[in-house]
Amino acid sequence: MQIDNAIHRIKAAVGAKGWSENSTELIPSMMYSVGCPPGEAKLFVSPLTTEEVSQVMALCNQANIPVVPQGGNTGMCGGAIPDPSKTSVILSLRRMNNVRDLSTLDYTITVEAGCILQDIQGAAEQANRFFPLSLGAEGSCQIGGNLATNAGGINVLRYGNTRDLALGLEVVLPDGTVLNGLRRLKKDNTGYDLKHLFIGAEGTMGIITAAVLKLFPYPQSRSTAFCAIVDLESSLSLLAMARELSGDQISSFELIPRIALETVAKHRDDIQLPFSPGEAEWYVLMEISTSRKNDDLGSLNELILGEAIDAGIISNAVIAQSEKQKNGLWAIREALVEVQKEEGYSIKHDVSVPINRIPELIHLACERVLAICPGIRPYPFGHVGDGNIHFNFSPPPTLPAKKFLEFIDQINQIVYDIVDSLDGSFSAEHGIGQTKVAALETYRSATEVALMKNIKQLVDPRYLMNPGKLFPDPAFNSEAL
């Protein structure tokens, strides 16, 4: 089919409200917030139904038009941004934002891909249920994107990644076929679990249009503490002890370095710190929660932290005594990324290692990176309870930005090589997108990469789904397999 004819029919399929060529619509949807060059697209479409998505996909397939699926466009690796060739159609799920079903008995919610994460949390809460996926972009990211990137966030320790929260998916395949897997089953041992082909595939296999997600009892009681840790190793002892003494009720366990606290103090007058930043080199923000009403988790937290002080694991701690204080402690964690931006361009990594190797990772990477770039300011923070560290580096205060950027490749290699030697992952929660394509080829085994490419080839033989994401674009052909 001719491209012009296909575009004409795509517009007819989605109706006047479902497409745009207007630059005010297109430009923001082609920008990637982390600083890569913007893309270009031929058309922006936002179908209203699965049937419309299916029609668009079939037409694109027949006319060989690449498709870039897009949710809230809050990803960290440019996965929802088209390449600059101006040949692709951006397919936004934003108008497919209905909650199709919520069952308090089944503890499930069935949602369309364009539902905003915060709206799903809210719908669950209204039914006295809890949808635990929670991350910085929750007010604008969409569940389809969360599934496509297997998003993580602050509750993974207790509830798992997005992958663990999905029971069933509805997906439109590259040729327009609808794969209806909206099952609500916890047990279903009937061959390959196909939903996992699409979760974390970053839109390279098809379009996720709806999902059945797990819900949990709503956490009625919470207690949040901010702890000054004696040393890095002790954060792991605290986690192990807290899990044991709390009856495994720890829902978040976040590591914060002294430099991050200092940076918050420097740039955010509105945030009150529980200690002066110099109190310790490392801090942990820890939350315990339970669905039992009026459970005295404050006393439980006191008991845990008292034992931790006696064991020489922590030197000081503050337990929030009110909702306001709890929010104040979380505000520190939530500000870490923004305040670091005030200190100049940062070189970022989102890595994971087995939890007991975190201290080794941090010590080794700091030592080796400082050796090649004296004065660089390591800024490692994040989900230590998941083994996931956002290992960022701020520039030496006197080094010009241009000079600092020259270190990117070397620093990436140092960090990734250490992570690899510790049996870790170079991308723990942000995915591959377009920015980590080369790292995937380097740090996943040849066997794994070849198998991934074979699966991609089988599901998307024309290589039309989100080209250039996960794998290099023009280099992808069957001879390379």
Ligand code: MLT
């Ligand atoms: C976080 O956990 O704060 C984010 O995943 C890190 C980031 O935005 O770089």
Ligand code: ZN
């Ligand atoms: Zn994170």
